[in-house]
Amino acid sequence: MIKVSEHIENLVPYKSGNKIDRNITREEFKKLINLASNENPLGPSPLAIEAIKNNIGELNIYPDPTSPELIAKLAEKFNKDPKNLMVGHGSDSILQYIFYTFFKKGDELLTASSTFIGTYVNANKQGMTTILVPMKKDYSFDLNAILSKITLKTKVIYLANPNNPTATMFTHSDFVKFMAKVPKDVLVILDEAYWLYAKSMPGYLDGFEFENENLIVIRTLSKAYGLAGLRVGFAYAPEYMINYLNRVKLPFEPNSLAQIAAVAALDDEDFIGKMLEVNHKSMDILLDAIDNAGIARTEPSANFVMMILDNEVKARTLCNKFLDNGIVVRQLPMFGLPNAIRISTGTVEQSEKAAKVIYSK
Numbered sequence: 065m066i067k068v069s070e071h072i073e074n075l076v077p078y079k080s081g082n083k084i085d086r087n088i089t090r091e092e093f094k095k096l097i098n099l100a101s102n103e104n105p106l107g108p109s110p111l112a113i114e115a116i117k118n119n120i121g122e123l124n125i126y127p128d129p130t131s132p133e134l135i136a137k138l139a140e141k142f143n144k145d146p147k148n149l150m151v152g153h154g155s156d157s158i159l160q161y162i163f164y165t166f167f168k169k170g171d172e173l174l175t176a177s178s179t180f181i182g183t184y185v186n187a188n189k190q191g192m193t194t195i196l197v198p199m200k201k202d203y204s205f206d207l208n209a210i211l212s213k214i215t216l217k218t219k220v221i222y223l224a225n226p227n228n229p230t231a232t233m234f235t236h237s238d239f240v241k242f243m244a245k246v247p248k249d250v251l252v253i254l255d256e257a258y259w260l261y262a263k264s265m266p267g268y269l270d271g272f273e274f275e276n277e278n279l280i281v282i283r284t285l286s287k288a289y290g291l292a293g294l295r296v297g298f299a300y301a302p303e304y305m306i307n308y309l310n311r312v313k314l315p316f317e318p319n320s321l322a323q324i325a326a327v328a329a330l331d332d333e334d335f336i337g338k339m340l341e342v343n344h345k346s347m348d349i350l351l352d353a354i355d356n357a358g359i360a361r362t363e364p365s366a367n368f369v370m371m372i373l374d375n376e377v378k379a380r381t382l383c384n385k386f387l388d389n390g391i392v393v394r395q396l397p398m399f400g401l402p403n404a405i406r407i408s409t410g411t412v413e414q415s416e417k418a419a420k421v422i423y424s425k
């Protein structure tokens with residue numbers, strides 16, 4: 065038998081929000097209303113679907129490893145130099161490359177106690193040490209507490225804004241003050257998977273406005289653009305970082321159809337407009353129900369909100385009640401929050417069904 069290192073032995077396979085404890089098939093799962101994965105309830109961008117249909121006949125050809133059309137589209141859309149951009153097989157993949165490129169066994173990651181699990185996994189895969197800083201009372205990142213934990217061993221700080229699973233955000237001015245105090249040899253990863261949902265929030269932080277030599281910003285087309293199954297993420301960083309990452313990155317990701325669909329989706333303003341409108345309406349429906357049911361919650365700035373129950377048993381009971389009504393939501397023990405539930409916005413109709421379950425708590 066081939067031996068693996070201790071840190072690989074200790075890894076546990078990822079369990080997605082698309083899995084539930086009841087013994088059902090994937091087909092049966094698809095018939096449920098899935099409000100557990102922060103997916104786009106409107107489906108994929110129609111322009112992306114059309115682009116895939118029009119290009120399906122070219123699957124025999126390798127994509128260009130420099131992804132020129134997609135990089136050019138991102139550069140145009142965000143008014144950035146292509147040298148500062150890279151793309152990958154989801155932002156998850158880019159996150160993995162960041163850890164693989166810049167860190168090694170024993171290096172220290174500093175982040176919040178309840179944030180995107182992929183980050184902890186990447187640190188564990190490298191045999192790194194993770195220092196978890198408790199969130200503030202409102203379940204947002206405590207940037208000052210994170211600053212106070214920086215030591216000579218700290219190599220990377222991970223921030224998600226808005227944060228998954230708490231849905232909270234910090235502001236532009238919070239971040240400016242924070243970056244001014246972070247040592248220049250500590251890499252800051254700013255994960256903006258949900259940036260499009262937060263754009264209209266007061267104090268919105270746009271990571272693409274910064275040019276710090278120790279900052280990388282990652283985004284995804286999985287959420288707002290509805291392309292989670294296709295896997296397209298992108299990053300904005302100083303040129304030297306992009307150059308290192310491109311040495312490590314597998315040459316042909318994202319795949320050719322993903323690249324073509326992403327180029328089309330990035331122009332799909334109609335879809336984004338509809339998506340934001342539905343998200344807004346659905347969020348109002350959910351928040352109304354949660355507040356009227358007397359359930360504590362976070363202040364959401366994305367396409368989901370976190371409900372906070374008195375204890376783990378009450379959270380599980382409510383999750384089961386959702387499931388009995390054909391709705392999947394996510395209890396959060398793996399984020400260190402066993403008494404909390406994350407619920408994503410659905411279509412207006414789906415959100416109304418979810419609201420009924422919450423009201424009848």
Ligand SMILES: Cc1ncc(COP(=O)(O)O)c(C=O)c1O
Nearest residue numbers: 154155156180228257284286297
């Ligand atoms: C904060 C955050 N970052 C990254 C990701 C991964 O996104 P992708 O589908 O691009 O890999 C997610 C997915 O849920 C997320 O919530």
